[in-house]
Amino acid sequence: MKTQTIIPHPTILNYVSHIVVIENNNIYHEAILPLIANGYPSITFQITDTGLSISNNKKMDSLVLYGQNIKPIELHTRGYVIIIAYFLYPHMLKALFGIDAKELTNISIDLNYSEPARSMSLQEQLLNTISLDKRLQLMNNYVLKLADRYKPGINNTISFAAQAIQKSRGLISLTHVQQEFFVTERTLQRMFELHVGVSPKTFSRICQFHYALQQLSQNQFTGMTDIAFESGYADQSHLIRTFKEFTNYTPLEYFKSASEFPR
Structure with a gap:
């Protein structure tokens, strides 16, 4: 492939x-x-x-x-x-x-x-x-x-808020995001649902998971516990549970399946 x-x-x-x-x-x-x-x-x-x-x-x-x-x-x-x-x-x-x-x-x-x-x-x-x-x-x-x-349909506040969450790998405090962009919790929620499609909390969880996925892919499972901590998870089990939530597989099952794709 x-x-x-x-x-x-x-x-x-x-x-x-x-x-x-x-x-x-x-x-x-x-x-x-x-x-x-x-x-x-x-x-x-x-x-x-x-x-x-x-x-x-x-x-x-x-x-x-x-x-x-x-x-x-x-x-x-x-x-x-x-x-x-x-x-x-x-x-x-x-x-x-x-x-x-x-x-x-x-x-x-x-x-x-x-x-x-x-x-x-x-x-x-x-x-x-x-x-x-x-x-x-x-x-x-x-x-x-x-x-x-x-045009001009781009909302700058939601653009910068989403970027802030992505850059932090989903670890930034949403309260900090609200304060940074001078919006209430409800306003931030409404803006994300309107423009992004998910709540700020869910978007943060996706960013956190995606970073962990990239790290696991690059490191081929060496130091999974370290990757879990670096990605902001309390421990390896939390990472595995989140992985199953977003992929239906454990990390090992997911990458084994990916490796079986014909090349």
Whole structure:
């Protein structure tokens, strides 16, 4: 499996945090791609020879908007795979789509029939080219058209609050966040649900978990107790419980499953 992370074009840097491209030409049996909480919603173009499906055999569309996902999603696939995921900043759902972010939590929606994807025949154009550069250019144009529709829709307070929580790896006191941005607890809660899709507490827990996940991946389980403490968990058991909550697996089970993905 070939995975690459791409820095977004300067024209969309205010909206897109990073781009991940996954491609595999050598899958001869069914594989599972896990989608787990990372704090970023995404606009995703995804195709395979036989199509993607989730655990209930529901077929997934090719051009999809994923909201904040707390519950893990497993994508089942067979054959050639390419996934191009534009990970939006956490507060961008409302700004780009004009939808309350809470309505999209744990939900994916087909973008093919929505504007401006429909008017620019985005899905058709993406399917009709095999050039990654061309596909990226098409998706860049789509993001810019979304941004043009709802200007000026970016809420600076929620943007800075979400960044503060992310930079602290979810460990910053929410009381401190409220004081820093001169908002009440209820206002902060409402803003996060409207723009991010989850409560500030849940977003903090996602950031904390995601940092622990990265550390475990890089350190291959050496010093799990140290990673738990560094990530702000009381002990290793708390880390494992949180891991199961967000992935349905223990860390060992999760990474064993990931290692079995055909390469």
